[in-house]
Amino acid sequence: MNDRIDKQNSLVNRIIDGSVTIDSVTKFEDLLKAFPNDPGLHRVYGDLLKKEKSANAAADAYGRSAELFIESGMTLQAIVSKLLEWQIFKPSQQEEQAFCSALYEERDEESAVQRFFTGMTYPEIMAFITKLVLEKFPAGGMVKKFGDEENTLYFVVSGALEETAYHRLETGGRIQKKSTKDLVENDFFGELYPFDEEIVSQSDIKTITRVELVKISKSNLIHVCRKNPNVKLLVGNLYKSHVEFVEKEVTMTVRKTARQKLPTQVNLKIFQDETGKAPLDLVGFTEDISLGGARVVLGTKYQTGPADHLTGKHVKIKISLPTASVSLTILGTIVWSKELYLEGKTTAVVGVQFNEMTDTDRRALEEYHYGSAGEQNLIWSLWDSLMVK
Amino acid sequence: MREEQNTEMESAPIIWAVGGGKGGVGKSVLSIILAFWLARMGKRTVLMDVDLGGANLHTLMGIKNPPRTLNDFIARKFKSLEDICIDTEAKNLRLISGSSEVLSLANPHFSQKVKLINHFSRLDADYVVIDLGAGTSFNVLDFFLAAHKKIIVLTPEPTSIQNAYIFVRNAVYRRLSRLCSKSPSLQPLVKIAMDPKNEFKIRTVKELLEFIQESGGKDAAEPLEKEIGEIRPVVITNMVKDSKEKNAGRIVQIVAEKYLMIQSTNLGSVYYDRQIFAMVSDMIPLIRLDQSSHAFANIYDVTTNLLGD
Numbered sequence: 001m002n003d004r005i006d007k008q009n010s011l012v013n014r015i016i017d018g019s020v021t022i023d024s025v026t027k028f029e030d031l032l033k034a035f036p037n038d039p040g041l042h043r044v045y046g047d048l049l050k051k052e053k054s055a056n057a058a059a060d061a062y063g064r065s066a067e068l069f070i071e072s073g074m075t076l077q078a079i080v081s082k083l084l085e086w087q088i089f090k091p092s093q094q095e096e097q098a099f100c101s102a103l104y105e106e107r108d109e110e111s112a113v114q115r116f117f118t119g120m121t122y123p124e125i126m127a128f129i130t131k132l133v134l135e136k137f138p139a140g141g142m143v144k145k146f147g148d149e150e151n152t153l154y155f156v157v158s159g160a161l162e163e164t165a166y167h168r169l170e171t172g173g174r175i176q177k178k179s180t181k182d183l184v185e186n187d188f189f190g191e192l193y194p195f196d197e198e199i200v201s202q203s204d205i206k207t208i209t210r211v212e213l214v215k216i217s218k219s220n221l222i223h224v225c226r227k228n229p230n231v232k233l234l235v236g237n238l239y240k241s242h243v244e245f246v247e248k249e250v251t252m253t254v255r256k257t258a259r260q261k262l263p264t265q266v267n268l269k270i271f272q273d274e275t276g277k278a279p280l281d282l283v284g285f286t287e288d289i290s291l292g293g294a295r296v297v298l299g300t301k302y303q304t305g306p307a308d309h310l311t312g313k314h315v316k317i318k319i320s321l322p323t324a325s326v327s328l329t330i331l332g333t334i335v336w337s338k339e340l341y342l343e344g345k346t347t348a349v350v351g352v353q354f355n356e357m358t359d360t361d362r363r364a365l366e367e368y369h370y371g372s373a374g375e376q377n378l379i380w381s382l383w384d385s386l387m388v389k
Numbered sequence: 390m391r392e393e394q395n396t397e398m399e400s401a402p403i404i405w406a407v408g409g410g411k412g413g414v415g416k417s418v419l420s421i422i423l424a425f426w427l428a429r430m431g432k433r434t435v436l437m438d439v440d441l442g443g444a445n446l447h448t449l450m451g452i453k454n455p456p457r458t459l460n461d462f463i464a465r466k467f468k469s470l471e472d473i474c475i476d477t478e479a480k481n482l483r484l485i486s487g488s489s490e491v492l493s494l495a496n497p498h499f500s501q502k503v504k505l506i507n508h509f510s511r512l513d514a515d516y517v518v519i520d521l522g523a524g525t526s527f528n529v530l531d532f533f534l535a536a537h538k539k540i541i542v543l544t545p546e547p548t549s550i551q552n553a554y555i556f557v558r559n560a561v562y563r564r565l566s567r568l569c570s571k572s573p574s575l576q577p578l579v580k581i582a583m584d585p586k587n588e589f590k591i592r593t594v595k596e597l598l599e600f601i602q603e604s605g606g607k608d609a610a611e612p613l614e615k616e617i618g619e620i621r622p623v624v625i626t627n628m629v630k631d632s633k634e635k636n637a638g639r640i641v642q643i644v645a646e647k648y649l650m651i652q653s654t655n656l657g658s659v660y661y662d663r664q665i666f667a668m669v670s671d672m673i674p675l676i677r678l679d680q681s682s683h684a685f686a687n688i689y690d691v692t693t694n695l696l697g698d
Contacts, residue, residue, distance in 0.1 A: 375644055383547055
């Protein structure tokens with residue numbers, strides 16, 4: 001099987017995330033011919049050229065990377081590429097203005113960080129970004145520890161981190177794990193606002209993958225804010241968005257419970273009204289299932305009477321998950337039914353409302369259909385940072 | 390047929406399977422246009438509808454009543470899949486219809502499924518493109534895992550991203566389940582770990598493999614990790630309306646890498662094309678789609694990328 005491009009694509013991702021290094025300029029140029037519009041690749045190419053002391057070419061690569069990041073709506077990444085270009089060649093005022101104009105033109109304002117940067121005027125943005133410091137961490141590195149003084153604001157340029165929050169126990173000062181959340185590109189962290197409070201970190205922040213961050217110290221940020229009051233306002237809004245995001249997590253659970261159409265095999269026991277009559281044992285499959293109920297197509301074994309006779313009957317459903325090692329047992333009621341012609345025989349499709357399931361079964365069903373809490377949270381974090389307009 | 394390793398005779402076709410969990414994301418349309426481009430490039434191609442619960446590929450190809458369907462093969466009216474292939478109006482492109490009357494096949498017996506998978510590789514074709522249909526049933530996952538190229542289609546919507554990810558997740562767990570059934574020494578360990586109710590609170594493949602290692606199965610964990618690592622799906626974001634929406638596939642890629650330890654390839658995106666919707670509702674065969682269509686051009690790029698040309 002020919003999977004050259006498959007491998008090449010995965011190679012590009014690995015080059016960008018830093019897990020694969022290419023030391024040959026010629027080989028890199030070949031790769032750029034195949035992927036000319038990948039801003040991340042141009043950025044890494046710039047790093048290589050800088051290392052090779054090819055200043056002009058490195059500046060060009062960073063410049064191209066910044067342009068492409070702007071086109072992709074990735075303001076923070078564009079700023080970092082541009083700063084790297086400007087570290088090589090000091091920009092003229094015109095060049096600075098042109099870059100800021102390009103940022104405003106492509107502004108999407110979809111994330112708090114995006115709004116933060118594009119909310120600044122040209123002099124403000126220059127005052128702020130020139131104080132930024134680039135920092136890289138390997139996977140598994142500790143960026144910030146519980147108990148550290150909060151004196152730095154970080155922005156995630158690339159990679160993913162995990163924040164584990166703790167709270168102190170009243171007795172003995174021991175700490176207990178409270179929650180974890182993922183931080184991905186275009187997120188920020190570092191609790192240093194309001195400036196007049198001395199805040200101690202309540203969490204550990206570790207890198208999951210290789211990570212690139214830009215940071216500004218509290219003292220530099222205060223200095224910029226004193227000279228540019230609008231920046232202070234934007235910093236306030238940035239932290240306010242943080243609080244709003246945490247509050248919004250309550251509504252996220254509603255989004256997660258949308259019905260899914262994932263056919264899953266089920267065994268049903270339909271209980272008869274007459275006392276002493278054996279329940280019907282049937283095999284079927286779900287066409288549509290949520291935590292509240294399911295639409296189940298009964299197998300052709302069901303041949304007893306019109307479908308509407310099923311409505312109101314109590315059922316016990318055993319759902320087999322594809323993991324093959326677990327089945328869940330749920331008690332419910334058939335709330336509607338209709339006839340269905342299947343394999344030349346009449347059977348039924350029924351709507352079952354779930355009445356009773358154990359907490360562990362509920363969790364298992366939720367995890368089967370939506371993934372674990374960690375997986376769901378990462379999907380939503382990425383959705384908010386990469387997709388929300 | 391084994392994944393990523395073509396052990397069949399040299400002329401055995403390469404299988405591309407198109408899945409993605411959610412219905413309505415454009416799996417069938419994408420399958421047709423991928424197959425069309427392969428055929429147009431001179432590759433002898435068979436397009437196959439394995440959407441056993443709701444086959445509609447023949448309708449999208451402009452065939453109202455397919456004379457032969459997969460049902461006829463399963464019911465042993467015909468001996469080989471070759472016998473049920475139907476010519477289409479495109480050169481080099483044939484169709485195997487799933488037929489809309491085979492609801493019973495939504496849960497075929499394991500032996501029927503194995504028979505079907507074995508017959509894929511006996512088709513006289515260079516490529517077989519399989520439209521898997523919605524859901525993550527055992528059948529869909531097994532067909533998906535048996536293919537050389539495992540294509541996941543999603544749209545830039547939260548539920549579609551969730552479903553695409555869950556599709557990959559269930560495929561990984563299905564593969565683990567199959568592997569464990571072949572290794573009696575691993576079975577008890579993996580079974581404990583795969584049970585979502587397990588007291589060890591193992592929720593990810595990474596945690597599962599760490600658990601196996603800590604339980605003394607270091608030698609067993611490595612081959613499992615290797616097998617899982619070979620799944621390597623290809624993600625395509627369909628119906629995008631702006632450049633931002635192209636990131637949908639990336640979300641699946643990042644989450645799958647972190648939680649499932651698999652490397653997927655984000656192969657690109659296909660722009661939303663109103664013309665396709667109009668053709669579907671007017672019952673015009675999709676292979677007559679205007680080739681200047683944006684989506685058509687996007688799928689050409691996807692096809693060439695998949696081919697590695």
